[in-house]
Amino acid sequence: MLMHSRFAQTFAHRGASSKMMPPSVPSSRPAVPASNGVSKPDVSVRSYPHAGNQALVDRKAIGKAEFIRPEDGKAVMDDIDCIIFDCDGVLWRGFNTIPNSPETLKDLRARGKKLLFVTNNAGKSRKGYVKRFTSVGLDVSPDEIVPASFAAAAYLDSINFKATGKKALCIANSGTEEELQEHGIPYIGGEKWREPLLDSADKIKDLVIDENIGAVVVGFDGLLSYSRIVYASCCLRELPGCLFVVTNVDPNDNLGQPTKAPFNQQPLRRMMPVTGTMVQSIAHPTGKQPVIAGKGGSWLFPYLMAKYNLNPQRTAMVGDRLDTDIVLGAEGGLKTIMPLTGVTTLEELEDAKKVAGQPGALPIPDYVINTVATLAGLP
Numbered sequence: 001m002l003m004h005s006r007f008a009q010t011f012a013h014r015g016a017s018s019k020m021m022p023p024s025v026p027s028s029r030p031a032v033p034a035s036n037g038v039s040k041p042d043v044s045v046r047s048y049p050h051a052g053n054q055a056l057v058d059r060k061a062i063g064k065a066e067f068i069r070p071e072d073g074k075a076v077m078d079d080i081d082c083i084i085f086d087c088d089g090v091l092w093r094g095f096n097t098i099p100n101s102p103e104t105l106k107d108l109r110a111r112g113k114k115l116l117f118v119t120n121n122a123g124k125s126r127k128g129y130v131k132r133f134t135s136v137g138l139d140v141s142p143d144e145i146v147p148a149s150f151a152a153a154a155y156l157d158s159i160n161f162k163a164t165g166k167k168a169l170c171i172a173n174s175g176t177e178e179e180l181q182e183h184g185i186p187y188i189g190g191e192k193w194r195e196p197l198l199d200s201a202d203k204i205k206d207l208v209i210d211e212n213i214g215a216v217v218v219g220f221d222g223l224l225s226y227s228r229i230v231y232a233s234c235c236l237r238e239l240p241g242c243l244f245v246v247t248n249v250d251p252n253d254n255l256g257q258p259t260k261a262p263f264n265q266q267p268l269r270r271m272m273p274v275t276g277t278m279v280q281s282i283a284h285p286t287g288k289q290p291v292i293a294g295k296g297g298s299w300l301f302p303y304l305m306a307k308y309n310l311n312p313q314r315t316a317m318v319g320d321r322l323d324t325d326i327v328l329g330a331e332g333g334l335k336t337i338m339p340l341t342g343v344t345t346l347e348e349l350e351d352a353k354k355v356a357g358q359p360g361a362l363p364i365p366d367y368v369i370n371t372v373a374t375l376a377g378l379p
């Protein structure tokens with residue numbers, strides 16, 4: 001039987017801080033990732049970034065954030081057949097594998113659980129992710145991995161974009177490009193694109209855009225330039241029916257510890273601006289709202305349910321972000337579980353609980369765990 005939430009009892013009345021850990025956390029455990037001081041997720045009411053999710057409030061998909069100790073972790077999975085894992089901040093953090101995460105996956109497979117890995121990191125394709133998993137000792141197959149790069153291409157496939165005879169403009173790196181290729185979707189842009197230099201009003205005025213572009217696809221693009229923003233904006237404003245599809249709108253990623261440092265080293269207090277930054281730079285000047293293919297959008301969940309024939313009542317979502325992972329799980333009525341090894345901190349969870357249920361507020365997970373290893377009863 002699951003223990004009653006001492007987490008809730010302890011923190012509900014005095015507010016949490018990064019120093020106030022649930023009582024079961026061993027002293028050797030790294031501190032809960034602290035607020036980075038650079039770009040803390042805003043969990044206040046009216047900050048909910050993804051359109052179309054008002055149903056969350058109506059359905060009262062609000063968990064109790066019950067803290068689960070390792071000795072009670074296996075019981076949480078008893079009535080679950082499939083577990084959807086986020087990756088960054090759950091199975092690894094930066095270059096560091098979360099301790100006992102390989103053993104946890106093996107334990108869950110041995111108990112007959114189906115595992116899926118759904119990440120908003122669009123920097124890699126499914127094939128790229130297999131290498132990433134293997135490099136940290138995690139055994140997965142490509143069909144079990146759903147990165148946002150894949151989701152963007154799969155979305156276009158789901159609406160039969162190829163039948164339009166149009167091509168995509170890819171404002172993203174090679175991960176999204178590879179998935180467009182895998183799905184047979186023609187595109188220009190991508191990592192090696194030599195976009196026209198558009199650094200003046202005259203050059204922009206004289207730009208001739210490719211009129212055969214039918215979709216602007218935005219993912220993580222570390223080479224994003226003003227010229228790319230201009231080109232993509234012109235496509236969205238001037239080409240009739242041009243779609244705006246993005247992998248995700250995550251604003252930041254947690255960088256974890258310094259590169260290849262031990263897991264228990266203090267987290268690096270630095271966040272990395274990611275795809276949401278690129279999306280905003282194009283959405284803002286065009287006034288267009290994108291289709292979000294990855295977590296945080298409304299397309300992915302029904303797609304996953306149908307593709308993998310899942311029963312929502314026997315599926316759990318394990319993720320470290322309220323605004324993407326827990327949203328995905330809550331929208332679908334899944335059991336939601338948040339480890340404290342990623343982006344959302346205890347302090348931020350407490351802030352979110354204060355406004356839970358109000359219009360625009362983020363959902364609250366059913367359970368909170370120190371690390372993913374809790375699900376296998378491991379420390």
Ligand SMILES: [Mg+2]
Pocket residue numbers: 086087088089090319320321342343
């Ligand atoms: Mg994550």
